[in-house]
Amino acid sequence: MKKVILSILVVSQLFFSGCVQKKDIETLNEKSDLTYSLEQLPRNLCMFKDDYVRSQDLLCALFDGLVTLNANNEISEGLAGSYNISNDGITYTFKLREGISWSSEKPIVASDFVEFFKNLLDSKAKNAYVSELYCIYGAEDFNKGKKTFKDVAIDAPDNSTLTIRLNSDTPEFLKILTKPMYRLRRNFDKLSDIEKNFKEVDYSGAYVIDSFKNENILELKRNNSYWDKPLEEKISIVANSPEKALASFNSGKVDLMFDLPLKETTVDEEVGNLKFTPDKDMYALIFNYEKKDLCGNYNFRKTINETIKFLYSEEDMYSKAGLIEGNGDMAFSTLEKDSIQTSSKQLENVDISKINSLFKEMDFDKGKLITLVSQNDNKSKLIVEELEKVFKEDLGLRINKKYFSKDDYNKVLENGSFDIALNIYKNPERKDTFLKMWTKDNKKNVSKYSNNDYDKIVNKTTINKQEKESMILSSISILSKDIAYIPVYYDSLSYATSKNIKDIELDGNNNVVFKTLYKNGIED
Structure with a gap:
């Protein structure tokens, strides 16, 4: 059997220590769902401090933002169907897509984004990324308790229009908004313990959490209220050590993994491929x-x-x-x-x-x-x-x-x-x-x-x-x-993909685009 040998090291993140038991992998293998292996499942989807891109993949699967960044570093529409930038580069006007809704089927409206940004800027959140939003007029003063949120230039003149005014021309502002942290969420009190509260959360993205099969296996299912159509009906995310994940990958039980172990890494050429970006x-x-x-x-x-x-x-x-x-x-x-x-x-x-x-x-x-x-x-x-x-x-x-x-x-x-x-x-x-x-x-x-x-x-x-x-x-x-x-x-970034997956799309932030993933090249 042909083998591809590559000496490779991939970051084992400090806060990841979970390890799945062999029986969990075997249980998972009974299904044909597309399977993505992580070192540990995120339990907190507020992610005010978590800067690990693989944890943020889950945010991207479950929530959408105003705009996205494609693999060519180009801005694409997200929940905003269009946007306009004033001639002086200071005022951004976003028009939301028609008919977008939360997983609960409640309409997503511009005021949801206003409330979302308020949560991000609230000093009580202790958001490690908050300084990225200081380019918004009034944002820094509100975050530091000098002004109220009414002084922050984020407004919803109607249900489908969101306006954001900046302090000065900031060309990278749209790219900032493409980051996983700025995917639309609410229920922040529930998001802090997603394993306990996942059924009570409203999702704005392509998938919703269907179940925690156990502490190491999370199952996603297609969000039927989503504006677009994800290709896979279900996706399983399993927590596994890098060594066990690689063994499961080579035996065909894992379709996608990023955390390759620190040692000579052997990937079975007949099962999948190693890729870099x-x-x-x-x-x-x-x-x-x-x-x-x-x-x-x-x-x-x-x-x-x-x-x-x-x-x-x-x-x-x-x-x-x-x-x-x-x-x-x-x-x-x-x-x-x-x-x-x-x-x-x-x-x-x-x-x-x-x-x-x-x-x-x-x-x-x-x-x-x-x-x-x-x-x-x-x-x-x-x-x-x-x-x-x-x-x-x-x-x-x-x-x-x-x-x-x-x-x-x-x-x-x-x-x-x-x-x-x-x-x-x-x-x-x-x-x-x-x-x-x-x-x-x-x-x-x-x-x-x-x-x-x-x-x-x-x-x-x-x-x-x-x-x-x-x-x-x-x-x-x-x-x-x-x-x-x-x-x-x-x-x-190095990762292994099963030949059961026709292709994998990473966006401009190197996050997995889940809605375009599908196994065996078959669309539902």
């Missing part, structure tokens, strides 16, 4: 600037920046772990699916004598123990291990590597208990928001990086698109010159 999440080294004699020293950061080339020359991390070289791209790469950068063999560009002279200039003691920290997900750990080899073997540095859970890692950064950290940055739709993280007084500036010229540029109020683009280019130039952080790798 870039997702643009960035793994970057950040420095503790308060360590003046070490990371606060420009020469030290420069030596680390030069040393990263050893990493690229010695390891092909794309074939090993689906990681794409950062190559100094300071503000997220535009990665094309057909032009992936793999090992670039840059060793000839590394000047070790120059690196040693920089150490000499700063009177650096190579016996000093350097604390390198990261989250304890598999990809971060792999990168840190490879970095440790390079730092030790090529520079003779002493490295004390430490791994932490996501919450503990954030505490370590806040407390400054590190020298160097491998941080994960999600690809932002708003680069200006990302760049503001590096201003002196920003709470997310855990490096304590400080540059007065940088702060003046980033904090300047920009009025139009040209000014904003100029601000982004100028600020990136300063960050690059200062080596505020070092992009080490960009991530890519």
